[in-house]
Every structure is written in C-alpha cells, then in structure tokens.
Amino acid sequence: MSVATTVARETTRSVSTGRSKDRGLGSLIFLGGLWFSLFFGVMVLLVLIIDTAIAGAGRFDTGLLTDYSSRIRPEETGFRAGILGSLWLMLFTALFAVPLGIAAALYLEEFADNERWWNRLIEVNLQNLAAVPSIVYGLLAVAVMALLGFERSGIVLGGSIALALLILPVIIITTREAVRAVPQEIRQGSLALGATVWQTTWRQTLPSAIPGISTGTILGLSRAIGEAAPLIVVGLAGAVRFDPSGLFSEVTALPMMIYSLTSQSQEDFRTAASAAIIVLLVMILGLNALAIFIRNKFQKTW
Template sequence: MSAAYATAARETVTLSAGRSRDKDLRSLVFLGALWFSLLFGILVLLVLILTTAVKGAPRFDMALLTDYSSQLFPERTGFRAGILGSVWVMLATAALAVPLGIAAALHLEEFADGQKWWNRFIEVNLQNLAAVPSIVYGLLAVAFVELVGIRERGLVISGAIALALLILPVIIITTREAVRAVPREIREGSLALGATQWQTTWRQTLPAAVPGIATGTILGLSRAIGEAAPLLMIGTATAIRFDPNGLMSQFTALPLQIYSSTSQSQEALQVAASAAIIVLLVMILALNGLAIYIRNKFQRTW
C-alpha cells in the first residue's frame, strides 16, 4: 500500500512540475515543431527590424522629429506633424475610451444581473467585437461623426472616436478580468461593515484592480497608436505641415505618413520612412514597457 502511495505521489509531482513520461516520437516531433515555429517567427521579426533600422540609419537625426514632410527636399523631410498628431489623438482617445470602458466593465461585473438575456447578449458581443477588423471601426466612426453633425473630415476628435471604438472592447474585457481577480472576501468584508455596494466597488474593488486595469488600458492604446485603417476611413490627410492645436483641428498620424512615404518613388523618402518606422516601434515598445512596469510594481498577490 505504501508503495502505491509513493508511486501516486511521484506521478502527482511529475504532473505538477509539467513533466511527462510520454516521450514517444510523435510528441517529440510536435514539440520540435512548436519550438521551430516560435524561433522562426522571432528570427523573421528580428531580421525585419534590423533591416529597417539599417536602411533608416542615415536619417536618425533631429530633423526627422522636428521638421515637416517635404517633397522638394526629401533628404530633410520630417515627421513632426505625424508625431504630434499621434500624441493628440492618443490623449483624446484615452479621455474617451478609458472612463467609458472602466464604467461599463464595473457595471457588467459588479451590478448587472448575469441571468438577464440582454446582459448575456452584451457579453457575447464584447468578445466578438474585440476581433473585428479595425477598418470596420473606421466605417462606424464615419457614421457616428455624421450623425452628431461633424462635417469636416480628418479632425482630431474624429480620429479619437474611431480609435476609442477600436480599443473599447479590449479595455472592457481586461478591466472585467482585473476586477474578477479581486478576492470575494474583500467585497464581503466591506459589505459586512455596512458599506453599500457602490462604496465597496469604488473604495475597495476598483483600487485593488488598478494595476490590471492600467496594464490592459496601456496595451490597448499601444495597439491604437499603430493603426492606420480607421484614420484613413475618416479622411485623415497625410501631407499636413502644421501642428494640431485642439480637438477640432485637422491632423495627420505617424502611421499614415509612413505609409505615404513608403509609396513614393524617391529613395530619400523611403529611407526617412524606415527611420520613422523605428520611431513608431520605440513608441509602442515604450508603452508596452510602461504596462509591464505598472504590472510588476503594483500587482498584489492574494
């Protein structure tokens, strides 16, 4: 009997450690294929990044960041308008999407009745909306701005609406997961001390879920900053030579300027576009790094 218990204990330890005795040829071939796919994808990505960086190396200068685009002097063309336009539209997108997404997630997770058919319908559609192509959100934004009476095309507010619609499902889903990870005992303890459900949510659940919410929100914004299709649908121009100064100002975005420069036949513009791709990649990696820092700095273990 003791031998049987010892064998069962060893098997339990093996399974919990992720090891298995099943090492036949098929499992080894499958494992090798998985590792090969992973390494191949990473290798291709590194080659693309290095090739782009080498091509754009002659244009890693301040003019790339401080000058405007120029067809007459392509060797001095810059992406100042695109960088500032991306910053403006990202700030407006965050102002629109973050409060609405967090509020919707808190309502669905803490207050809504999950047995009602309309709440189940909303939850199913949220999962589907997260996988909808970005150009569809551009079409939806066009219809929305026409509905509210905005006739001028290519405005900062229009771009913010398109990108806010794009990342709103992501923010709602990640916020719900962060709120769901808060232990139930915290809610029950607060309610037992006489707090209302709203006070419990506002003072206990939401602060405990902030690291997960911030991480998901920043990752959603890092996705939006590289999108070009929704901005094209709302009529965003690419040859803007001024800085945006408000929500009702016209703007261009860095991905759109990169697309426009790579489609030109002039070699100098393509070199500048390669350098701008690295700038955009650095911006995205900085946002992802900020998300990782917030998660590691403020996450709690329950």
C-alpha cells in the same frame, strides 16, 4: 490505497509543473515543432527590424523629429506633425475609451444580472467585437461623426473616436479580468462591515484592480498608436505642415505618414519612412515597457 495515492500525487505534480514523463517520439516532434516555430517567428521579426533600421540609418537625425514633411526636399522631410498628431490622438482616445471601458466592465462584473437577456447579449458581443477588423471601427467612426453633424471627419475628434472604439472591447475585457482577480473575501469583508455594493466596488475592488487595469489600458493604447486602417477610412491627411491645435483641428498621424511615404517613388522618402518606422516601434515598445513596469511595481499577490 498507497499506490493510488502515489499515482495521484505524480499526476498532480506533472500537471502543476507542466512536466510529464511521456517522452515518446510524437511528443518530442511536437515539442521540436513548437520551439522551431518560436525561433522562426522571432528571427523573422529581428531580420525585419534590422533591415528597416539599416534602410533608415541615413535619417536618424534631429530633423526627423523636428521638421515637417517636404515634397520639394525629400531628403529633409520630417515627422513632427505626425508625432504630435499621434500624441494628440492617444490623449483623446484615452479620455474617450478608458472611463467608458472601466465603467462598463465594473457594471458587467459587479452589478449586472447574468440572467437578463440583454446582459448575455452584451457578453457575446464583447467577445466578438475584440476580433472585428480595425477598418470596421473606422467606418463606424465616420457614421458617428455624420450623426454629430460634422462635415469633415479627418480631425482629431474623428480619429480619436475611431481608435477609442477600436480599443474599447480590449479595455473592457482586461478590466473585467483584473476585477475578477480580486478575492471575494475583500468584497465580503467590506459588505459585512456595512458598506454598500457601490462603496465596496469604489473603495475596495477598483483600487485593488488598478495594476491590471492600467496594464490592459496601456497595451490597448499601444495597439491603437500603430493603427492606420481606421484612420484612412476616417480621412486623416497623409501629411500636414502644422501642429494640431485642438479637438477640431485637422491632423495626421505617424502611421498615416509612413503609409503615404512608402508609396512614393523617391528613395529619400522611403529612407525617411524606414526611420519613422523605427521611431514608431520605439514609441510602442516604450508603452509596453511602461505596462510591464506598472504590473511588476503594483501587482499584488493574494
């Protein structure tokens, strides 16, 4: 009995710590392959970033951020309209996707009856929608704009709808995971004190899940800010020389301007595009850093 207990403890310890005494040749080769794959991927990414930064080093100036695009003077072209356009798109994307995604996740996790066929259908579709190519959401956004009666889809509203549809499954899935991580004891204690299911969800479950919800939402937005494929389908301009002024204003985005300039033959345009790639990368890394800060600052351990 003691031998069996000792073996069980060793097995539990090896599983819980991720360590095992098995150091055969096959396992060592597999472990070496994993480390090599990780090292190779990181090194390729670093080489690409460094090469892009070197290529765009000549355009790291204030004009890159404050000037508009220029076809006459490619050495002075700027990305002011693209940066502001991306910020406008992210604002309305968040307004469209975040409330709807959180509400859908709360319904599916707290109120939906999994025995109903339509709830099971929604579950399956959510898992599939997360893997749909982004260009499909652009086509869907064009259809939505046509149904709403808009003749032009290359406006702030069209781009925001496309990006909101893109990140909506991500927000729903991450919100459900955050809500599921809240201990059942909190819900049961609230219900035992006489609160309704809605009051428990609104006052106990949702506030406890806010760190996870915020992290997932920001990561979804950081993905959307770098997308160009759905914006191309929607018809956003490759470059404009004015700032967006409203929801129905024609707009461009930083990824769209980068895509447009990389196809130009002039070297100055490509240099500016390389510098803009670094600016976009800094914006994405800033959003990711904000998500990490929120997670570490407000994360709760139960």
